[in-house]
Amino acid sequence: MIHYSSFERTIEAIRFDRDIAIVMGSEEVVSVGDAPRAGQKVHRRFTNIWKITGTTWVMIGRHANVIPPK
Numbered sequence: 001m002i003h004y005s006s007f008e009r010t011i012e013a014i015r016f017d018r019d020i021a022i023v024m025g026s027e028e029v030v031s032v033g034d035a036p037r038a039g040q041k042v043h044r045r046f047t048n049i050w051k052i053t054g055t056t057w058v059m060i061g062r063h064a065n066v067i068p069p070k
Contacts, residue, residue: 005039006030009046021050021057027064043067 012025024047031038049061 002035003032004029005032006041019052021052023048023050026067043069 006029008028010025010027011023013023015022025045027044027046029042029044030040031042044064044066046062046064048059050057051060052058
């Protein structure tokens with residue numbers, strides 16, 4: 001399990017199609033412990049896919065990729 005000392009998410013778009021929601025945006029995270037790049041701020045883009053089941057939204061898919069530093 002990865003632990004973060006900071007985590008900030010910016011949602012840029014949400015699209016709905018019946019019982020599916022697709023959420024896209026960016027994240028800035030700083031992990032701690034034995035994680036790769038621990039202590040460094042990492043910028044990444046993400047896409048989360050959610051499905052409503054009854055009255056609860058459940059994440060059914062996720063993709064995130066690191067944006068290399070300039």
